[in-house]
Amino acid sequence: MPIRALFVGGTIDNSELDLDGHEPPVHYPPRTGNGIARYRLHALGVNGGDIAYAVYGAPDLDSGEVLRISGERAHARRFNADVQAVG
DSSP states (O other): OEEEEEESSSSSTOEEEESSSSSSEEEEEOOSSSSSSSSEEEEEEEEEEEEEOOOOOTTTHHHHHHHHHHHHTTTTHHHHHEEEEEE
């Protein structure tokens, strides 16, 4: 089952996409061509031991703000998951 990537802030705010694999990358996109990642992983939503979603924040947002916005958007409730902050 793919992991749903959820984005907070920046040009793709409130966008979503499916990630392949069992572990989401720390940065999205993983490679930008110029070596600068645009979004950083801030939280995971875990359901039954599986990662249901990953929350990525724009580079100009701190983790507290990303987690606050994710909470307002009710990501954990939507995926029936427990939130785990990353890093």
